[in-house]
Amino acid sequence: MKRSISLIIIFCSVCYSYSAFSEDDSEDLIKYRQYMMKSISMHYKSLKLLSAGRISQSEQWLPQARGLNDMAKMIATAFPEESDFGDTDAKESIWENKPDFNEKADVLVKHSGQLVSLIEQGRQKQVSELLREVGQSCKDCHKSYREK
Ligand code: HEC
Numbered sequence: 001m002k003r004s005i006s007l008i009i010i011f012c013s014v015c016y017s018y019s020a021f022s023e024d025d026s027e028d029l030i031k032y033r034q035y036m037m038k039s040i041s042m043h044y045k046s047l048k049l050l051s052a053g054r055i056s057q058s059e060q061w062l063p064q065a066r067g068l069n070d071m072a073k074m075i076a077t078a079f080p081e082e083s084d085f086g087d088t089d090a091k092e093s094i095w096e097n098k099p100d101f102n103e104k105a106d107v108l109v110k111h112s113g114q115l116v117s118l119i120e121q122g123r124q125k126q127v128s129e130l131l132r133e134v135g136q137s138c139k140d141c142h143k144s145y146r147e148k
Contacts, residue, residue, distance in 0.1 A: 036074055090145065
């Protein structure tokens with residue numbers, strides 16, 4: 001009886017440690033940051049349509065720009081150590097060059113913050129120009145740190 005209880009304890013502690021470090025955690029984290037990137041992309045593309053004059057709802061510029069800025073601020077923490085395995089397009093070099101990766105994320109934070117200010121000041125005409133720089137900050141990071 002005693003022996004079976006200790007076997008159960010050993011079994012449970014093995015299960016516990018497995019679940020605490022299981023691949024699921026990493027998989028969820030990867031999915032989560034891919035959703036985050038998708039929202040970044042949706043905000044960016046929506047702003048491009050708005051600034052091209054193809055959508056007339058002018059009240060939607062600001063929430064789209066704020067969404068982009070808020071999401072950009074999350075990039076740096078969405079790539080913690082140990083999240084480089086699983087179904088991800090993130091290159092391992094992110095974790096070898098984390099300060100540089102974070103700097104590239106900061107460039108997007110800065111540009112999207114400037115977008116928010118421009119829109120708040122009613123300077124919509126300058127948005128298209130700044131959106132090109134935003135697009136460049138996506139490319140700069142993807143070129144170094146995303147597969148494909
Ligand atoms: C600091 C780096 C960085 C910046 C800046 C950045 N990305 Fe990404 N992006 C990544 C990485 C790394 C991945 C791969 C994530 C993964 O698969 O785990 C990715 C993935 C994506 C994906 C694919 C998501 C999926 O479903 O797999 C899209 C779309 C995307 N980025 C769009 C953008 C757009 C648009 C911008 C700019 C407005 C941007 N990204 C800015 C690093 C960045």
